[in-house]
Amino acid sequence: MKLLHIADLHIGKRVNAFSMIEDQAHILKQILRMIDAEKPDGVLIAGDIYDRSQPPVEAVELLDTFLTELTASVRSVFMISGNHDSPERLSFGRRIMRKNGLHIAGVFAGVLQKVGLTDAHGAVNIYLLPFLKPAMAKPFFEQPIESYDEAVRAIISSAKIDERERNILLTHQFVVNGAWLPARSESESLSVGGLENVDLSAFAPFDYVAAGHLHKPQKIGRDTVRYAGSPLKYSFSEARHQKSAALLELGAKGDEIPVRLLPLIPLRDLREIKGPIAELLRIGREEASGAKDYIHATLTDEADIYDAIGQLRLVYPNLMTLDFENSRVGRVLSPGAAASDAIAEKSPLDLFAAFYQMQNNNELNPEQVRVMERIFARAAGGAEE
Numbered sequence: 022m023k024l025l026h027i028a029d030l031h032i033g034k035r036v037n038a039f040s041m042i043e044d045q046a047h048i049l050k051q052i053l054r055m056i057d058a059e060k061p062d063g064v065l066i067a068g069d070i071y072d073r074s075q076p077p078v079e080a081v082e083l084l085d086t087f088l089t090e091l092t093a094s095v096r097s098v099f100m101i102s103g104n105h106d107s108p109e110r111l112s113f114g115r116r117i118m119r120k121n122g123l124h125i126a127g128v129f130a131g132v133l134q135k136v137g138l139t140d141a142h143g144a145v146n147i148y149l150l151p152f153l154k155p156a157m158a159k160p161f162f163e164q165p166i167e168s169y170d171e172a173v174r175a176i177i178s179s180a181k182i183d184e185r186e187r188n189i190l191l192t193h194q195f196v197v198n199g200a201w202l203p204a205r206s207e208s209e210s211l212s213v214g215g216l217e218n219v220d221l222s223a224f225a226p227f228d229y230v231a232a233g234h235l236h237k238p239q240k241i242g243r244d245t246v247r248y249a250g251s252p253l254k255y256s257f258s259e260a261r262h263q264k265s266a267a268l269l270e271l272g273a274k275g276d277e278i279p280v281r282l283l284p285l286i287p288l289r290d291l292r293e294i295k296g297p298i299a300e301l302l303r304i305g306r307e308e309a310s311g312a313k314d315y316i317h318a319t320l321t322d323e324a325d326i327y328d329a330i331g332q333l334r335l336v337y338p339n340l341m342t343l344d345f346e347n348s349r350v351g352r353v354l355s356p357g358a359a360a361s362d363a364i365a366e367k368s369p370l371d372l373f374a375a376f377y378q379m380q381n382n383n384e385l386n387p388e389q390v391r392v393m394e395r396i397f398a399r400a401a402g403g404a405e406e
């Protein structure tokens with residue numbers, strides 16, 4: 022049995038204010054062509070389907086098109102929610118869609134969902150574990166559940182998995198291997214200090230773990246516990262990643278499971294360039310196709326440059342960020358990065374207001390400002406109330 026594993030589509034995402042929707046449509050089509058060529062029996066989509074819990078219209082339309090074509094060309098599609106998805110919204114129509122081979126686990130309802138498949142070697146069980154926080158598992162168990170690791174272990178052990186059969190898990194968690202931590206990217210939601218870790222050993226009953234959450238394609242410990250990674254580069258920290266989809270081939274129980282990484286080629290690459298402006302403009306004009314890429318440019322000119330962004334955008338229309346590096350200024354950061362330098366000078370309320378604005382496309386209203394002021398005052402040990 023052949024299965025294709027992808028994850029972290031983040032449909033509807035914007036990167037540095039650029040909409041990725043065209044790039045996502047392109048890469049999802051490429052995945053469909055890959056499926057036509059490889060003819061997998063199933064496709065595993067390991068969470069962060071959308072970039073936000075209330076995705077924009079064009080994102081919903083793109084996912085609709087993708088899933089319609091996907092279910093027309095493979096027998097079974099499995100999809101879980103990630104931390105960016107709304108579990109309830111992603112679950113819409115799941116009982117109807119199941120009839121067409123699309124299995125969605127959005128909301129965790131107390132038991133690990135299982136879908137049984139079979140091939141010439143017998144049963145293959147696909148388990149679907151949507152992203153969850155410890156508090157979402159807690160009500161279903163008697164033992165104390167304080168951490169992500171305890172939550173995942175409790176759910177897996179209560180599933181009574183038959184280890185004589187082949188078992189596959191879809192999960193969207195931060196999997197670590199003892200003290201070894203996986204590679205992170207800036208486009209993932211960052212968390213603080215190890216709270217979210219789930220140790221690899223929790224997944225022992227599974228022959229293959231199709232993970233989502235981390236945007237760099239990578240294995241954790243064994244070859245068969247794997248992050249598919251995002252299909253596109255969503256931050257400059259990923260400029261050197263080779264994005265891919267993972268194709269695994271299941272033989273009999275206990276046989277080695279070969280995993281092939283099928284490269285994904287974006288409509289526009291996302292990359293960093295550095296040098297004097299004349300040089301960068303010359304290269305851009307000579308390589309017309311590369312000039313369409315999403316660019317982070319670093320200019321090394323010693324002299325002042327008039328309207329550097331304007332000049333560069335004539336050749337690189339998708340220039341995303343610009344900074345300067347020369348002996349006079351050392352390293353002067355672009356407006357976006359400069360803003361992050363100023364973080365230390367901002368009040369917690371200003372920072373929260375900026376965050377709220379980014380998340381909701383809406384400013385805090387006066388009532389919300391008052392509530393947040395009280396919370397910050399209390400957190401700071403202020404005497405209010």
Ligand SMILES: [Mn+2]
Nearest residue numbers: 029069209234
């Ligand atoms: Mn993600």
